Amino acid sequence: MVKHSDEQLDRIYGAISHPVRRKILEQLGASAATVTALADPFAMSLPAVSKHIRILEAAGLVNRTIDGREHRLALEARPLLPATAWLERYRSFWEARLDLLEDRIRTRARR
Amino acid sequence: MVKHSDEQLDRIYGAISHPVRRKILEQLGASAATVTALADPFAMSLPAVSKHIRILEAAGLVNRTIDGREHRLALEARPLLPATAWLERYRSFWEARLDLLEDRIRTRARR
DNA sequence: CGAATGCTTAACCACTTGGTTTACAATAGT
DNA sequence: ACTATTGTAAACCAAGTGGTTAAGCATTCG
Secondary structure (H helix, E strand, O other): HHHHHHHHHHHHHOOOHHHHHHHHHHHHOOOOHHHHHOOOOOOOHHHHHHHHHHHHHHHOOOEEEEEEEEEEEEOOOOOOOHHHHHHOOOOOHHHHHHHHHHHHHHHHHHH | OOHHHHHHHHHHHOOOOHHHHHHHHHHHHHHEHHHHHHHHHOOOHHHHHHHHHHHHOOOEEEEEEEEEEEEEEEEOOHHHHHHHHHHHHHHHHHHHHHHHHHHHHHHHOOO
């Protein structure tokens, strides 16, 4: 139970921990695209981009539909929900910290 | 400019992509703790946990204060803010998708 | 048909990750 | 002064990452 969602989080966070893969997701956020179109902005071989795409696919963040010789990739954002949810649990921590900081600044300013 | 925050995101997402490190952060969310205390729940050698902690430290997610022979680790949640912010940009995508799904279900139910 | 396009597979390489064990340094307890 | 505790450092290993080039397979175009 726990293990399954754990591995999903592993794959999601691992997938978005690389700048190229984040950029690819951003591109796909604008519109679906083929592999060569996605690879175009990067100074990198096509197989390298292909590997990144496979990692995104394994994380469930990208859907591939093969149409003739073109592979059309589309963003699949749903798996990002649990990843965001896990992080949201820490929002209170940094907000609390910032509140403390504000308090300290106010206190210092008063005297 | 872009590169710097990129590397920060790389380190953050990389750090939380491992279940042991997420568990450590969760423990630290409850309270600060020493290395051995943090290592206790894991079936793993102390040096292994020590390495995980160093990765969290490098990502800026943990603060270490050395007190005698004990190292007291504390959660530093602020760096999670940009990581959450990046993910939040995709919230609209999955919400839109869910809306579409709901629409489809409603439409199907109507006929 | 022949040639170009889109993409993957395979083999290779350097580097990193995640774990181990062993050894060590420093502090604390008896 | 020992001894136990806390933690790191170093050396090692297997597996994974991130990239390359070369080859190959389908598909489309001329």
